Amino acid sequence: MNIKERVEALRNLMKERNIDAYIVPSGDPHQSEYVAEHYAEREYITGFTGSAGTAVITLNGAGLWTDGRYFIQAERQLNDTGVTLFKMGEPGIPTIEKFLNKSLEKKSTIGFDGKVISVDYFRNLNKSLKIKDFSFKVDEDLIDLVWNDRPAKPSTQVILHDVKYAGKTREEKIAQVIEKMKNLNANYYVISSLDDIAWLFNIRGRDVSCNPVSIAYAIVSENKTCLFIDDCKLNDEVKKELKKDNVEIKAYEDIISSLSDIKEGTILFDSSKTNVLVHSSIKVETVECMDITTRLKAMKNEVEVANVRTTMVRDGVAMVKFVNWFKKTIKEKTMTEIEVSDKLEEFRRQGDNFVDLSFGTISAYKANASMPHYSATPENQATIEAKSLYLVDSGAQYFDGTTDITRTIAAGPLTDEERTDFTLVLKGMIDLTMQRFLYGATGSSLDILARIPLWNAGLDFKHGTGHGVGFFLNVHEGPHRISPAPNNIKLEQGMIVSNEPGVYKEGKHGIRIENLVVVQKDERTQYAGQFMKFETLTLCPIDLEAIDVSLLNEAEKNWLNDYHKTVFEKLSPYLEKDDKDFLKEATKAI
DSSP: OOHHHHHHHHHHHHHHTTOSEEEEOSOOTTOOSSOOGGGOHHHHHHOOOOSSOEEEEESSOEEEEEOGGGHHHHHHHHTTSSOEEEETTSTTOOOHHHHHHHHSOTTOEEEOBTTSSBHHHHHHHHHHTGGGTOEEEOBOOHHHHHOTTOOOOOOOOOEEOOHHHHSSOHHHHHHHHHHHHHHTTOSEEEEOOHHHHHHHHTEEOOSBTTBOOOOOEEEEESSOEEEEOOGGGOOHHHHHHHHHTTEEEEOGGGHHHHHHTOOSSEEEEOTTTSBHHHHHTOOSEEEEOSOHHHHHHHBOOHHHHHHHHHHHHHHHHHHHHHHHHHHHHTTTOOEEHHHHHHHHHHHHHTSTTEEEESSOOEEEEGGGGGSTTOOOBTTBOOEEOSSSEEEEEEOEEETTEEOOEEEEEEOSOOOHHHHHHHHHHHHHHHHHHHOOEETTOBHHHHHHHHHHHHHTTTOOOSSOSEEEOOSSSOSSEEEEEESSSOOOOBOOTTBEEEEOOEEEETTTEEEEOBEEEEEEEEEEETTTEEEEEEEEOOOOOOOGGGOOGGGSOHHHHHHHHHHHHHHHHHHGGGSOHHHHHHHHHHTOOO
């Protein structure tokens, strides 16, 4: 069926069940950003492939709400589907709640699958729609009834994540969690977030593409810790190691009955990560807060940070080989975006401890790069020529760390506009990197530093400046971020975050430069207290051919020269002569 036929089939089911609107989010039962193919329901019903968005199907209309990262992509993918794009945050665009209040009659019924809607989302929805006395049906997955060739639920094997990489044993981590639970007067703690579970138990999997997690739940109590996971995913070694640390294995589906069986005590859960169905099975008092594991996981220990530094050398070597190859090959022939991204993956796979990519590579030439989350396909990709700008946003999963890097590369001669825009983005990235800040600052306090050069030129970008990054885990990790959106999470020592400002001009070009940095302590002063700073982790030259040096101030030039000196010193010992010669030229002082 095409998209129009799928939507019509869903409407027929809605009519049979007296449902006036059906909500289809992007998530899975664990509120994951990226989901296994089995849970890609919003993509199935709309055709939009971005990672963020919510579809609403009514009896006479269909809409998709997504953010500024995906406006251009969504417009293209929704064309001729009958699904209307609602650009979130844009003037005059209604929220989903306002749309439903306006579109539906009083006492209408709204449906959704309670397994894939979080408690927070449902509460906010209910509160916003109370005025019209809507009712909700949350016990049936209607998309499943329409999706005849739906992929099976994933069942990949779990692997153990060695303590030499993780820095702490699962026993130590569970003890930390129990101590935090006691402080919150909680007897039980239910965890739904997949990367939190992987971190806590020092396990990894392949249930979600590029995200080394296994679909599971967990309940922690002082005397027992339970992992709810399909038995077929666990080999004897994994079972033995978990049992040794007093971890009881239960079937994935048993999470509901196990929570229902708790008759006394207090259960702690994260209402932003726990779905409506799981929450409805809790019969005792609750404590609600951000997952304890989320904060602990975000602050990388010294072993993890040391491992990431090693990983960045390995990843940087692959990037240098790739950029050298690209610069030489583009002078000889044109290449497709997929051909180029495949070559980068080939270089990465040659490195030790490589497991997978950390996300689908964004390989974008000229105007395609104006879509921040563009994805090339064999049917829809550009041919790269020896001119203008090529953007590659990529990363890898290694046993000893996760990488995420963006470089915008001059494929050949540039226009003055391209060179100016590139340099303004670079200024923003450098200015944020150089800034030390008082302990207690949040990412929303610092975001403006990356935008000032762009704002002064009448430019901006429609995404946050930085996201947290996991350790051999999800490439997007909370709770910290660098963004204009209000954020009360302090930047703590050990937090890894990206720094990636950009410029996007539809029909022309897109530019983004991204390094990963880790928060470290700086000096403590008598009159202010503890200051913090960013240590740059990513090691890869920034294209000197794209820079208008006259736009950089002395501090920015000095930073770039120092950075390039470090890149050469750390990567050159691992390169053969041709790549080493290229790197020497690419990192020369300006």
